Amino acid sequence: MKPADPHPDTVAGISAEAVKAKTGKTWAEWLKALDAEGCRKMTHKEIVAVVGGKFGVGDWWQQMVTVGYEQARGLRQKHQKPEGFQVSASKTLAAPVETVFKAWHDARARKKWLAEPIAVSKATPGKSLRLKWGDGKSSADVNLYVKGEAKTQVTVQHSKLKSAKEAAAMKKFWGEALNALKASLEG
Numbered sequence: 001m002k003p004a005d006p007h008p009d010t011v012a013g014i015s016a017e018a019v020k021a022k023t024g025k026t027w028a029e030w031l032k033a034l035d036a037e038g039c040r041k042m043t044h045k046e047i048v049a050v051v052g053g054k055f056g057v058g059d060w061w062q063q064m065v066t067v068g069y070e071q072a073r074g075l076r077q078k079h080q081k082p083e084g085f086q087v088s089a090s091k092t093l094a095a096p097v098e099t100v101f102k103a104w105h106d107a108r109a110r111k112k113w114l115a116e117p118i119a120v121s122k123a124t125p126g127k128s129l130r131l132k133w134g135d136g137k138s139s140a141d142v143n144l145y146v147k148g149e150a151k152t153q154v155t156v157q158h159s160k161l162k163s164a165k166e167a168a169a170m171k172k173f174w175g176e177a178l179n180a181l182k183a184s185l186e187g
Contacts, residue, residue: 027072094151118134119184129141156178
């Protein structure tokens with residue numbers, strides 16, 4: 001993996017101005033400072049400790065700066081997490097949350113729009129589901145958010161994917177699946 005621009009304007013989707021406003025340093029300054037600390041050879045957890053301990057950055061920004069540094073230095077790919085790759089997709093549907101929940105939770109209702117073999121391992125009615133993928137090696141979290149009397153936002157986050165290629169394929173898959181769910185529920 002090729003390292004990114006040494007003086008980037010944006011890293012991990014965050015602008016140099018935004019990171020400076022919250023941490024006191026631009027991305028170029030962070031890259032230089034973390035290189036000087038030897039972070040290229042550190043684990044994610046060790047870099048987080050440097051960002052928080054040496055530079056006094058708050059918890060959320062410790063993670064953002066660390067992920068940005070790892071991506072800029074070619075240590076981490078987009079969507080990559082310690083346990084594999086992760087992607088998400090979302091869609092707002094013109095249907096009440098109870099109807100959307102049933103479309104996910106009920107196997108017969110789900111087969112109308114999603115042919116993949118999945119198992120629901122945990123569910124909180126009207127709020128969320130945890131899905132085990134057919135291969136048993138990855139999982140997806142489905143969260144439902146009420147957006148009005150008859151509107152629901154669905155967000156799917158698929159984790160533990162093996163590669164960037166698989167992550168890209170699953171991102172496309174979930175986009176298409178949510179379109180199929182929308183068509184199924186909205187007619």
